[in-house]
Amino acid sequence: MLNIPTRKPSVAICSLASILALAACSGNQAVPPSSNPGGASADSAAKTVTLSVMTSDRFLELAKQQFEQAHPNITIEIKEYVAAPPAPAAGKGQNMVVMNKPDPQNTEKFVSSVGSELMSGKASDLIVMNGLPYKKYADKKLLENISDLMSKDSSFPKDNYYTSVFDAMKYNGALYTIPVKFGLNMWLGNQAVLDNAKIDDSKWTWSDFKKIASGWLTDKNNDGKPDTYPLGKIDPAQLVTTMLGSSFSKFVDTNGKKAKFDSPEFINLLKLAKSMYDDQIIPADNVDNVIIQPKSNIMMYMDMYSMPKMSFDGKAGYYNLPSENEAKGTAFTTSMPVAINSKSANKKEAWEFIKFLLSDEMQSAKELNGFAVNKNGAKAQLNSLKTLGTGEGGAGKGLRLNLNGKELALQAATDQEIAAMEKVLNNVKVYAETDSKITTIVSEETASFFQGQKSAEDVAKVVQNKVSTYLQE
Known part of the structure; x- marks a missing residue:
């Protein structure tokens, strides 16, 4: 649990890191130019390394620029x-940028296009594998073994990285896609309530959560509605995919190409999810009086x-999501998992670019x-929070949040706050693993259960059949 004093907003909090990125270019140190600026040597012909990504960003563009300068x-x-969609105009007094979720149709288009290219041997040298089933392509020998x-490579300082993040993404003991950055799967909760419940978020399950949360339900004014809801509004599709993400390997054996959705464990998980709505653990509409905010992915x-x-009147803390998995620790996702096409003619150069993406320079960039994933980069990023409000490091003076007329000036982070992070x-x-195809199947097919049209058992059979068919493709 991370404990940082807070205040409570009445609207959702959006990602703020992009605010500081505006000054990033002037703050980054340029990579030294190559020692051979005159052109290619006799044994180093000009090469073009292609990289496929659904939507590029400022980080990739900066990496391209600085890598080409050095090479x-x-x-x-x-x-x-x-x-990328155009950035929305910020409202008066609102120093924040909204980060939109990818359109599912765009994700499907990207996954289909790149998948076809991989199967036909025409894929790019490098691929950002968002939504793509990297294990499936690793089985087909289409992705390079990055662990090898x-x-x-003696020039790659493995100890400089969060190796537990790399280890969590290994498949059959090897990395076939490597995360350039990651996000945290955690809940933001009212610490005053949660601490009194004496929860152990290092090992609690969804069943544990519901049992504890049921004790928070009171109706003092007898209007038939809880005075406070344990969890903020979350759609059934999002809830069930969140529950699946925390326990993916329990229901999908990608290695053995077997699905386990017709198991008692998944059927019970569905019933547990629905009971949270039936028993008012989760409200049907947006409400202010909640104990845990449902936003679970902390990106920056x-x-x-x-x-x-901005939450719970200065008494907020971060908590790990419940899980049905045996693996323990904080869960993460990644928006930039990079793989090397095993058919690439430029593997050496592709690996050099990955190393650059993982370098101290790029990992410390605000972009x-x-x-x-680089510890030195993480240290630099965390230390930049110590300059908030000072005008140093591109942080600027007077950086403020303004939500519904309530203003909060961001002050420099303390050593204690940095240590907690x-x-x-x-x-x-x-690794909160996901496969866009499996997630879509689960979301779509479980809708009829949450609407009371089908039983959990019937839905589980349909999901089992569809996922099994997909895994055998």
Whole structure:
């Protein structure tokens, strides 16, 4: 649990890291130019490394620019499938940027296009595997073993990284896609209530959560509605996929190409999810009086620092999500898992670019917009929070949040707050795995159960059949 004093907002908190990124270019140190600026040497012909990504961002563009400066014989060609939407105009007094979720249709388009390219041998040298089933392609020998590249490269300082993050993404003992950054799967809760409940969020299950949360339900004015809801509004599809994400390997054996959705465990998980709505653990509509905010993915250092300051009247803390998995530790996701096409003619150059993405320079860049996997980068990112309100490090003076007329000036983070965040980051060990196709199947097919049209058993059979068919493709 991370304990940072907070204040409570009446609207959702959005990602704030992009605010500081505006000054990032001037704050980053340029990578030294190549020692051979005159052109390619006799044994180093000009190469073009292609990179497929659904939507590019400022981090990739900056990495391309600085890598090409340091490697004049290598061109990085970013192949973007969906252009980024224009940034919304900030309202008066609102120093914040809204980060939109990817359109499912765009994700499907990207996954389908890149999947076809991989199968036909025409894929890019590098692929950002968002939504793509990397284990499936690893089985087909279409992705390079990155663990081998690491072990054979004496210039790659493996100890400089959160190796538990790498280990969590291994498949059959090897990395086939490597996270350039990650986000945390945690809940933000009212610490005054949760501490009194004496929960152990290092090992609680969804059943544990419901049992504890049921004790928070009171109706003092006898209007038939709880005075306070344990969890804020969350749609059934999001709830069931969140529950699945925390326990993916329990229901999907990708290695054996077996689904386990017709198991008593999944059927009971569905029933438990529905009971949270039936028993008013989760409200049908948006309400202010909640004990836990349902936002579970913390994407950036600025989020981690600022969001608690806007919640629960200064008594907020971060808590791990419940899980049905045996693996323990804080769960994470990644918005930039990079793989190397095993058919690539530029594997050496592709690996060099990955190393650059993981370097101290790039991992400390404000454009990263995520948690660094590089420990030196993480230290630099955390230390930048100590300059808030000072005008140093691009942080600027007078950086303020203004929500519904309530203003909060962000002050410099204390050593105690930094240490609390470091403690959480050192405990990140569980990959909240996802497969866009399986997630879609589960979301769509379980809707009829939550609407009372089908039994959990019937829905589980349909999900089992569809996922099994998909895994055998």
